[in-house]
Every structure is written in structure tokens, then in C-alpha cells.
Amino acid sequence: MNSDYINLALADDDEDDRLFFTEAFEELKVRSNVSLFKDGIELMNYLDDSNNAIPNLLFLDLNMPKKSGLECLKEIKASQRFKDMAIAIYSTSASEEDIENTFVIGANVYIKKPNDFEKLKKVLSEVVTTNWQYHTSGLNKENFLLRL
Amino acid sequence: MKLLLKFDFTKVCNAVLEQRLEAHQLKYQQTAFGEIELLDKVSEEKLDTFYNDINDFGIDVVKDPKKIVIQKIKDVIVDMVFNEKDINVKTSVYLAEKLNENYSYLSNLFSEVTYTSIENFIILQKIEYTKILLTKEELSLTEIAFKLNYSSVAHLSRQFKNTTGITPSAFQRIIAKRKQIN
Numbered sequence: 001m002n003s004d005y006i007n008l009a010l011a012d013d014d015e016d017d018r019l020f021f022t023e024a025f026e027e028l029k030v031r032s033n034v035s036l037f038k039d040g041i042e043l044m045n046y047l048d049d050s051n052n053a054i055p056n057l058l059f060l061d062l063n064m065p066k067k068s069g070l071e072c073l074k075e076i077k078a079s080q081r082f083k084d085m086a087i088a089i090y091s092t093s094a095s096e097e098d099i100e101n102t103f104v105i106g107a108n109v110y111i112k113k114p115n116d117f118e119k120l121k122k123v124l125s126e127v128v129t130t131n132w133q134y135h136t137s138g139l140n141k142e143n144f145l146l147r148l
Numbered sequence: 149m150k151l152l153l154k155f156d157f158t159k160v161c162n163a164v165l166e167q168r169l170e171a172h173q174l175k176y177q178q179t180a181f182g183e184i185e186l187l188d189k190v191s192e193e194k195l196d197t198f199y200n201d202i203n204d205f206g207i208d209v210v211k212d213p214k215k216i217v218i219q220k221i222k223d224v225i226v227d228m229v230f231n232e233k234d235i236n237v238k239t240s241v242y243l244a245e246k247l248n249e250n251y252s253y254l255s256n257l258f259s260e261v262t263y264t265s266i267e268n269f270i271i272l273q274k275i276e277y278t279k280i281l282l283t284k285e286e287l288s289l290t291e292i293a294f295k296l297n298y299s300s301v302a303h304l305s306r307q308f309k310n311t312t313g314i315t316p317s318a319f320q321r322i323i324a325k326r327k328q329i330n
């Protein structure tokens with residue numbers, strides 16, 4: 001259970017956001033391998049390919065063209081294959097109802113996307129570190145709920 | 149037919165371990181939770197087969213000396229929280245005594261290896277236990293606060309929200325709704 005690094009995946013159609021997230025991940029204490037996807041279809045193709053390692057933690061932008069974050073979430077939760085993968089959904093804005101609904105559908109983490117880089121780093125650090133505790137201490141991932 | 153199960157983790161872990169040790173015909177003595185002494189000399193090959201076997205059940209052998217200490221710290225904390233031990237001293241004193249080490253050594257090592265502090269880890273365990281008590285045992289937050297020695301319900305509620313970002317009632321609501329759709 002104690003690996004030295006974590007496998008992260010990120011799906012976001014915005015190139016700048018992909019860059020910010022990648023930079024933020026690089027500065028974390030936990031070492032990570034990051035796979036990037038431009039949209040939901042690219043993501044699902046990667047995940048559905050059994051040759052690819054399943055990420056420990058997936059960051060999913062809610063608003064994406066072609067296939068939305070919510071559609072991806074539903075597809076992922078429908079498959080037993082991804083039961084150990086934690087999912088963090090993020091969005092710039094959503095109603096309380098939508099946020100709660102995202103958790104109900106199966107997201108572990110909901111992030112309100114911060115505007116500045118330092119805040120983003122702090123948020124990502126908390127998500128990855130908390131996920132790391134679940135990963136290394138045998139905690140029940142089904143109870144892993146975090147809202148930032 | 150749906151069955152809702154509750155797990156006594158210590159019992160489950162020990163049962164699996166015992167079963168696998170016997171399957172590999174290894175004579176052993178259990179010295180503590182997560183600690184066994186193999187009584188006979190065993191070949192590297194036989195050990196590797198055994199390690200691979202228990203690995204399938206999610207059991208890993210800890211070899212790194214730093215990680216051994218970390219695991220011990222975690223075990224003491226989990227035991228303290230989940231077995232509702234009434235500790236009359238500060239946790240730092242309790243841990244130092246239990247592990248026979250200087251607390252700042254334990255604290256620094258823990259942060260270095262786990263990327264979080266002992267204090268945070270303890271809070272995380274308490275909140276995890278709270279979640280289980282809320283959903284599986286259906287205890288009220290007041291009952292849980294009392295069980296886990298919180299100074300008040302408000303204190304537990306606040307810590308729950310600080311740790312997870314959601315309130316205990318929102319958590320219960322979400323888990324209940326999840327069960328409905330599955």
C-alpha cells in the first residue's frame with residue numbers, strides 16, 4: 001500500500017488550467033505521475049483501455065465540451081473497474097444542490113476552483129494529501145468526502 | 149437480497165493472517181497486532197510465496213525501519229480512536245510512552261513520511277470513526293461526541309466541517325441518497 005508516488009489524472013478542456021494544475025502538482029510534497037486529457041472522450045478512452053494503469057485520483061472539470069464531467073463521473077461510477085479511484089470534481093460555480101448532487105452521484109471531492117495560483121496549490125495539496133491518507137492507511141474510500 | 153455488513157477490522161485481519169499462515173504451514177507467535185514472530189527458519193523462496201499470497205488480501209510486510217515506526221504510530225492511534233480508549237494524558241505523552249520514543253522524534257518522522265501531522269491524522273481518524281458511527285450505527289452526533297470525548301457536540305460538528313468541508317447532516321444525507329440509487 002505504501003507507494004512512493006501517486007498516479008494522478010486531469011481532464012480539462014482549458015490549456016491554461018491544465019498547465020496551472022500540472023505546475024501545482026509538481027510543487028506538492030507527494031510525488032506524482034500526471035496524465036492529462038483535453039476532454040471527456042479522451043479521458044474515457046484512456047480509462048477504458050485495460051492496458052493503462054488506473055489513476056489513484058482523477059481531477060475532472062465539470063464543464064467540458066463533447067462529454068461533460070458529470071457524464072464521465074456517471075460512466076466511471078457505473079463500472080466496478082474504477083472502484084478504488086478517487087474522483088475530484090471542480091467547477092468555477094455551482095449551486096448547493098448541484099454540489100450535493102455531485103457527491104450523491106459518487107464524487108469524493110468537490111472543489112470550487114480558486115482564481116489564484118497560490119490558493120489552487122493549497123487546495124490541491126489538501127486534496128492529494130487527504131487522498132494519500134486514504135490510500136496508505138486502509139481507510140474506506142467510500143467515506144472519503146471533501147469539499148473545498 | 150441486500151445485506152448490510154459491519155466489520156471488526158482487527159478480527160478480520162487476524163483471521164485472514166492466521167488462515168494464510170496455516171495454509172503455508174508457518175509456525176508463528178503473534179506478539180502484537182500486526183506483529184508476528186516466525187518460529188522456524190524459512191527459506192527466502194517460501195517467504196516470498198507467503199508475502200505474495202498475503203499481498204492479495206491487502207496485507208503488506210513493512211521492511212523500512214522508518215515505515216515500521218510510522219505503522220506503529222498509526223496502529224496506536226487507530227486503536228485509541230476506534231477502541232474508544234479513555235486516555236487521561238495528552239496524546240503526545242501517550243504516544244511517547246507507548247512507543248518508548250521522544251515525541252518530537254515521532255512527530256517529525258511522521259510528518260516526513262506521511263506528509264501530514266500526527267495531530268491531523270488523529271483528527272482524520274476521529275472523523276472517520278464518526279462517519280461510521282453516523283451511518284452504520286445510526287448514533288446521534290451528541291452520542292458520538294460523548295463517546296469520543298469531545299468537549300461538546302458543537303466542537304465535533306465544527307471539527308467535522310473543518311475536516312471535510314461539509315456538515316455531519318449533509319454527510320448523512322449524501323450517504324443515504326447514494327444508497328437509494330444503488
